[in-house]
Amino acid sequence: MIGVLAIQGDFEKHIESCTRVGEEALPVRTIEDLNRVDRLIIPGGESTTVGLLLQRFGLGDEIIARASDGMPIWGTCMGMIMMAKRIEGHEQYSLGLLDITVRRNAFGAQVHSFEDEISVDFLSSPVTGVFIRAPIVSEFGPAVQPIASYNGAVVGVRSGNLLGTSFHPELTANTQIHEWFRDL
Ligand code: GLN
Numbered sequence: 001m002i003g004v005l006a007i008q009g010d011f012e013k014h015i016e017s018c019t020r021v022g023e024e025a026l027p028v029r030t031i032e033d034l035n036r037v038d039r040l041i042i043p044g045g046e047s048t049t050v051g052l053l054l055q056r057f058g059l060g061d062e063i064i065a066r067a068s069d070g071m072p073i074w075g076t077c078m079g080m081i082m083m084a085k086r087i088e089g090h091e092q093y094s095l096g097l098l099d100i101t102v103r104r105n106a107f108g109a110q111v112h113s114f115e116d117e118i119s120v121d122f123l124s125s126p127v128t129g130v131f132i133r134a135p136i137v138s139e140f141g142p143a144v145q146p147i148a149s150y151n152g153a154v155v156g157v158r159s160g161n162l163l164g165t166s167f168h169p170e171l172t173a174n175t176q177i178h179e180w181f182r183d184l
Contacts (some may be wrong), residue, residue, distance in 0.1 A: 002182065003028040003037030007053050009045020013170040016082065017178045031062050038182065039072040042079030042104040044168055047104070050082060050094035060095055067097050072161045072184045074177075076179065080157075080164030081135050088138060098142030098162055105134040106153065106166075118167060120156055120177065126165060127165035127174050136166060 004014045006027035011068035018041075025041075028034050031109035040063065043048075056062035067073055075083040082094050086101040107114070129150065137154040140146065148156030148165065155166035161184065169177045 001026055001037050003034060005040060005042045005050075005079070007045075007059075008050050010168070010170065013168075014041045014043050014076075014135070014178075017170045017175050018182070021091045021175050021178045022183050023178075023182050025155070028059075029031050030057070032061060034059065034062055034066065040066070040074075040175045041181070042073065042075040042082050043170070044077035044079065047078045047081040047087075047094070048090075048092050050078060053096070054082070055093045060093070064095055064097065067095070067162065070161050072163070072181065074163040074181050076165050076168050076170065077132065077134055080166060080175065082136075083162065083164055084137075086139075091127045095147075098157060098159055098164055099144050100137045100157055100164070101139040102135040103138045104135050105133045106138075107131060107134055116150065117146050118150060118155065120165075121145075121158075122180060123176050125176075127169060127176060128172045130169075130171045134166040136171075137164070 004011045015025040081095045084102040085096045088103045113132040119128045144159045146154045
């Protein structure tokens with residue numbers, strides 16, 4: 001069963017996309033919930049808020065332990081920020097799972113949100129990338145594979161069982177990445 005971290009943010013949309021690809025999805029709010037799932041999606045939202053709550057309830061440490069046991073985890077937007085080892089210019093909690101540096105709100109305050117076609121390495125056709133105050137990956141370590149870029153900036157990464165995207169596939173009708181993650 002896929003878990004969707006449901007502390008804050010657009011978790012409902014991910015649950016709907018999982019249902020569309022024939023997978024039951026459980027909103028994850030507690031360690032007990034996390035123990036019932038075999039993969040996890042961390043949705044978009046507000047990284048400072050979610051970071052504080054993950055730290056306070058000990059759920060962050062459990063997610064880190066499950067990731068090192070090989071559980072597949074996919075973060076979209078805020079979720080990718082939460083998975084990053086380094087966040088430019090911010091002293092804030094993160095899970096530190098992906099050896100990447102992220103730049104929050106990288107497309108600037110004026111460009112609050114936009115969408116464009118994005119090619120993702122492991123997909124046969126492009127997807128519509130919906131970017132909402134989106135981060136970019138400004139640096140990545142040798143174990144990290146860039147899987148998508150936009151105007152020269154990395155907006156998708158993979159490292160083994162871990163996946164991060166700056167954009168929000170759950171806000172489109174295209175479920176290719178959810179299918180891929182279901183089968184990872
Ligand atoms: N800018 C938000 C943050 O830094 C992320 C935005 C999103 O998830 N749509 O937390």
